[in-house]
Amino acid sequence: MNLQLTDDGRLRHLLTLDGLPRAIITQILDTAESFMDVGEREVKKVPLLRGKSIFNLFFEPSTRTRTTFEIAAKRLSADVVNLNIATSSQTKGEAILDTVDNLAAMHADMFVVRHSQSGAAHFIARHVAPHISVVNAGDGRHAHPTQGLLDMFTIRRYKGAFHNLTVAIVGDVLHSRVARSQIHALTTLGVPEVRVIGPKTLLPTGVEQMGVKVFHDMEAGLAGCDVVIMLRLQNERMRGALLPSAQEYFKFFGLTLEKLALAKPDAIVMHPGPMNRGVEIASEVADGPQSVILPQVTYGIAVRMAVMAMLAGGTA
Amino acid sequence: MNLQLTDDGRLRHLLTLDGLPRAIITQILDTAESFMDVGEREVKKVPLLRGKSIFNLFFEPSTRTRTTFEIAAKRLSADVVNLNIATSSQTKGEAILDTVDNLAAMHADMFVVRHSQSGAAHFIARHVAPHISVVNAGDGRHAHPTQGLLDMFTIRRYKGAFHNLTVAIVGDVLHSRVARSQIHALTTLGVPEVRVIGPKTLLPTGVEQMGVKVFHDMEAGLAGCDVVIMLRLQNERMRGALLPSAQEYFKFFGLTLEKLALAKPDAIVMHPGPMNRGVEIASEVADGPQSVILPQVTYGIAVRMAVMAMLAGGTA
Amino acid sequence: MNLQLTDDGRLRHLLTLDGLPRAIITQILDTAESFMDVGEREVKKVPLLRGKSIFNLFFEPSTRTRTTFEIAAKRLSADVVNLNIATSSQTKGEAILDTVDNLAAMHADMFVVRHSQSGAAHFIARHVAPHISVVNAGDGRHAHPTQGLLDMFTIRRYKGAFHNLTVAIVGDVLHSRVARSQIHALTTLGVPEVRVIGPKTLLPTGVEQMGVKVFHDMEAGLAGCDVVIMLRLQNERMRGALLPSAQEYFKFFGLTLEKLALAKPDAIVMHPGPMNRGVEIASEVADGPQSVILPQVTYGIAVRMAVMAMLAGGTA
Numbered sequence: 016m017n018l019q020l021t022d023d024g025r026l027r028h029l030l031t032l033d034g035l036p037r038a039i040i041t042q043i044l045d046t047a048e049s050f051m052d053v054g055e056r057e058v059k060k061v062p063l064l065r066g067k068s069i070f071n072l073f074f075e076p077s078t079r080t081r082t083t084f085e086i087a088a089k090r091l092s093a094d095v096v097n098l099n100i101a102t103s104s105q106t107k108g109e110a111i112l113d114t115v116d117n118l119a120a121m122h123a124d125m126f127v128v129r130h131s132q133s134g135a136a137h138f139i140a141r142h143v144a145p146h147i148s149v150v151n152a153g154d155g156r157h158a159h160p161t162q163g164l165l166d167m168f169t170i171r172r173y174k175g176a177f178h179n180l181t182v183a184i185v186g187d188v189l190h191s192r193v194a195r196s197q198i199h200a201l202t203t204l205g206v207p208e209v210r211v212i213g214p215k216t217l218l219p220t221g222v223e224q225m226g227v228k229v230f231h232d233m234e235a236g237l238a239g240c241d242v243v244i245m246l247r248l249q250n251e252r253m254r255g256a257l258l259p260s261a262q263e264y265f266k267f268f269g270l271t272l273e274k275l276a277l278a279k280p281d282a283i284v285m286h287p288g289p290m291n292r293g294v295e296i297a298s299e300v301a302d303g304p305q306s307v308i309l310p311q312v313t314y315g316i317a318v319r320m321a322v323m324a325m326l327a328g329g330t331a
Numbered sequence: 332m333n334l335q336l337t338d339d340g341r342l343r344h345l346l347t348l349d350g351l352p353r354a355i356i357t358q359i360l361d362t363a364e365s366f367m368d369v370g371e372r373e374v375k376k377v378p379l380l381r382g383k384s385i386f387n388l389f390f391e392p393s394t395r396t397r398t399t400f401e402i403a404a405k406r407l408s409a410d411v412v413n414l415n416i417a418t419s420s421q422t423k424g425e426a427i428l429d430t431v432d433n434l435a436a437m438h439a440d441m442f443v444v445r446h447s448q449s450g451a452a453h454f455i456a457r458h459v460a461p462h463i464s465v466v467n468a469g470d471g472r473h474a475h476p477t478q479g480l481l482d483m484f485t486i487r488r489y490k491g492a493f494h495n496l497t498v499a500i501v502g503d504v505l506h507s508r509v510a511r512s513q514i515h516a517l518t519t520l521g522v523p524e525v526r527v528i529g530p531k532t533l534l535p536t537g538v539e540q541m542g543v544k545v546f547h548d549m550e551a552g553l554a555g556c557d558v559v560i561m562l563r564l565q566n567e568r569m570r571g572a573l574l575p576s577a578q579e580y581f582k583f584f585g586l587t588l589e590k591l592a593l594a595k596p597d598a599i600v601m602h603p604g605p606m607n608r609g610v611e612i613a614s615e616v617a618d619g620p621q622s623v624i625l626p627q628v629t630y631g632i633a634v635r636m637a638v639m640a641m642l643a644g645g646t647a
Numbered sequence: 648m649n650l651q652l653t654d655d656g657r658l659r660h661l662l663t664l665d666g667l668p669r670a671i672i673t674q675i676l677d678t679a680e681s682f683m684d685v686g687e688r689e690v691k692k693v694p695l696l697r698g699k700s701i702f703n704l705f706f707e708p709s710t711r712t713r714t715t716f717e718i719a720a721k722r723l724s725a726d727v728v729n730l731n732i733a734t735s736s737q738t739k740g741e742a743i744l745d746t747v748d749n750l751a752a753m754h755a756d757m758f759v760v761r762h763s764q765s766g767a768a769h770f771i772a773r774h775v776a777p778h779i780s781v782v783n784a785g786d787g788r789h790a791h792p793t794q795g796l797l798d799m800f801t802i803r804r805y806k807g808a809f810h811n812l813t814v815a816i817v818g819d820v821l822h823s824r825v826a827r828s829q830i831h832a833l834t835t836l837g838v839p840e841v842r843v844i845g846p847k848t849l850l851p852t853g854v855e856q857m858g859v860k861v862f863h864d865m866e867a868g869l870a871g872c873d874v875v876i877m878l879r880l881q882n883e884r885m886r887g888a889l890l891p892s893a894q895e896y897f898k899f900f901g902l903t904l905e906k907l908a909l910a911k912p913d914a915i916v917m918h919p920g921p922m923n924r925g926v927e928i929a930s931e932v933a934d935g936p937q938s939v940i941l942p943q944v945t946y947g948i949a950v951r952m953a954v955m956a957m958l959a960g961g962t963a
Contacts, residue, residue, distance in 0.1 A: 054753075055754070057698070058697050059699070059700060060697070065374050065376070066372065066375040066376040066406075067375070068375060068405075078730055078731070079749070082730060085728055086700060086726075086753050089726040090698075094375075094402075094405040094406075096398055096401055096402060096405075098398060109608060110605075113605060117604060117605075117625070117628050118398070119625075120626070120627075120629045121370075121399065121628060121629065122370035122375060122632070288745070289742075289745060289749075290745060292741060298741075309748055309749070311752075312749050312752035312753060313752045313753065315753075316753050316754070381690050382688065382689070382690030382691040382692040382722075383691070384691060384718060384721075410692075410718075410721040412714055412717055414710055414714060415710070416710065425924060426921075429920070429921060430921075432941055433711070433920060433941070433944050434714070436941040437686075437714070437715065437947075437948050438687070438691060438945070
């Protein structure tokens with residue numbers, strides 16, 4: 016049934032947080048916790064994946080995401096090979112599978128896949144041999160599960176538990192693969208109230224069916240929140256008909272100190288990066304005491320190490 | 332005399348299979364055999380080239396070929412540096428030698444060279460200091476010796492010996508550096524009958540002088556073969572006057588199940604990749620039981636490890 | 648005061664040779680001396696920076712410079728991640744700092760920074776956390792300190808001492824970050840006579856205030872020199888109004904055997920590379936017995952290892 020799990024319920028691939036059991040999510044977060052000290056050591060390395068071959072298979076360029084996986088893999092002592100593969104709109108799935116089969120024949124252990132089309136990582140996962148794992152590093156608008164997991168790790172670190180939280184996700188939910196991953200994870204982990212805040216043009220129709228409350232007024236939506244997750248506004252959205260201008264957007268949906276004051280006093284502010292300062296978030300907030308945006312990056316390495324170790328750590 | 336061998340007959344560079352003695356080819360294949368299990372291990376690494384500096388010097392981009400050498404070098408524990416060097420038609424050999432001299436001064440141990448011009452790897456090999464080895468990873472239409480060697484390794488694995496085989500090479504022999512390497516190796520290893528099959532426009536004039544039989548009719552050429560090696564048809568060939576269309580080409584020279592049935596029942600099908608399915612080969616054949624196309628890739632890593640180990644493995 | 652030094656006078660960043668104390672320069676050269684044998688060993692590696700994360704942060708592409716730092720870091724056993732970051736003229740410093748903060752949050756230990764704008768490495772150094780070091784790998788026209796240091800290392804190796812030398816720097820001093828670094832270092836190390844030689848259009852106004860003698864006539868400038876440092880002439884200079892033609896430039900300021908004969912008989916010839924043969928230097932000189940251009944490259948690895956080891960070598 017679930018492509019992501021083995022028959023006996025262990026993690027087989029990481030493709031999406033949708034349908035990933037709570038126990039597995041918790042196991043990933045716990046494993047990440049155990050890797051938190053590696054980054055602090057004099058020698059930032061553990062030999063867990065020594066001699067494993069991990070391929071960063073990027074059909075869409077993303078220096079930032081590639082770097083986080085490369086660092087995580089190197090801290091686990093794996094051998095990493097980066098492949099930037101240009102695809103055109105005519106590239107058939109067949110060509111992708113031939114590429115994957117070739118790398119598999121080189122005794123690959125793991126593919127970290129980034130692709131502009133939704134479902135690409137699933138497509139590859141459905142195809143690979145039993146000993147190879149696939150990690151989705153972002154597929155179109157669909158999912159970006161390691162980002163969702165590091166967000167959960169961040170919330171757990173700062174808030175201790177999930178069962179008593181109100182979490183708001185603010186901005187371009189419509190085009191965000193991050194938002195979908197987050198909503199799935201928050202719901203699974205038992206967050207009682209998840210809110211999405213944004214203009215009608217940037218919220219998916221029927222988003223309420225994912226179990227979230229919808230707000231078009233940011234002030235109302237932020238009231239009483241424990242966690243505020245800001246989404247990046249892609250510049251290209253502002254060129255089209257969806258939005259009037261960056262200034263206008265900031266006025267209504269940019270997170271300022273004033274608006275943040277409506278959330279709980281100990282609310283934390285998160286952002287998946289890279290930020291558009293002055294568009295979706297004010298610099299005073301991004302660099303302020305409630306921001307946990309840089310800790311998110313630190314946790315992201317531990318979470319990716321955890322996922323890679325669970326997938327390729329062998330039978331041990 | 333022979334740039335590839337030391338005075339006492341050991342491998343000094345790997346530039347072409349033309350003129351490489353049978354004993355050396357056999358030694359490479361035997362060494363590759365000893366590396367075959369490394370890819371199967373929990374820790375896919377041997378410390379043979381630890382602390383050696385290998386430079387992938389790619390004057391022509393090729394992610395695929397670069398990856399195979401990078402993986403092979405990392406499994407030998409070497410340090411690998413990838414250099415993509417853009418060259419223009421005006422780039423003088425002098426500039427290439429200055430680049431090579433610079434890297435040599437950084438105590439390089441090996442250059443893996445890919446260049447669009449025939450003879451580039453020889454040019455560099457003629458120039459480098461005695462402790463540096465050059466591996467030709469493809470130079471123009473001239474040679475691609477590790478591909479030729481992995482093909483021989485594949486044939487030996489599946490057929491056991493060379494002295495009783497009929498081998499057909501099908502397609503664009505004219506523009507193929509792979510085909511030239513294969514013909515040299517097959518002849519040297521004692522294959523009694525090597526055939527080339529293709530339209531007149533894609534076979535070099537005088538190819539018979541390399542000791543091969545020429546067929547323009549694929550059915551006749553395949554009859555009784557033990558090994559069928561398909562060549563990739565570059566898309567740019569079909570735009571020019573050489574070929575009418577991909578469909579037409581497939582009709583006459585594409586390998587289908589029907590045509591393959593004319594070869595021996597246990598004939599194997601090889602292809603250097605990447606394949607143009609439906610142009611030079613039908614998917615039913617590429618993915619069928621007689622295809623050894625993916626094992627070729629696996630063997631390619633072992634063969635490249637063997638070549639690198641023999642070249643830079645030190646005095647041991 | 649000095650961004651490059653800790654309160655107790657140890658090296659904190661390497662940004663420029665301007666103001667770097669003589670004792671520190673000498674310490675770097677001495678440390679480099681101790682790394683000189685690593686490149687000659689069977690296993691060219693020391694475990695000094697094992698588990699450290701070094702980021703090559705190249706906002707301006709330079710395969711050559713990136714390679715020297717990558718090799719140096721790998722010989723120290725560090726983990727190296729290469730980032731080529733495209734910047735546009737509108738890229739604000741804010742975006743650079745967000746990138747740097749992100750990498751810092753991944754527990755980076757060192758940034759090797761290349762940028763087309765003067766002051767970029769200083770800007771980053773001023774910003775980073777105490778445990779992170781910055782090495783300037785070239786910023787606009789400003790500085791390229793590891794190049795300057797390897798030049799000093801080269802001079803010391805061949806001439807033994809600095810106090811009795813006459814050193815000439817020839818060519819496009821105006822646009823050269825290398826020349827500025829060299830002049831600072833030579834002066835600091837006590838070279839009694841530093842000369843700059845070039846046409847008026849390629850010497851900065853007021854260069855005399857850096858403590859150098861100015862010559863517009865190459866023959867006069869070379870007379871009696873111990874060391875001749877040639878600068879690269881960027882091709883783009885010749886397209887503009889600054890210079891008539893490459894031939895004309897070579898006639899007046901290209902280093903030929905005839906002109907070199909005016910320097911001391913044991914004078915050495917240096918060049919930071921890549922050379923324009925026939926423009927600033929004749930091939931007979933570049934490849935002649937007085938040329939130490941390739942040894943410079945070899946020393947450059949040892950010097951970069953020394954700088955990296957001093958910066959990230961920990962408290963030991």
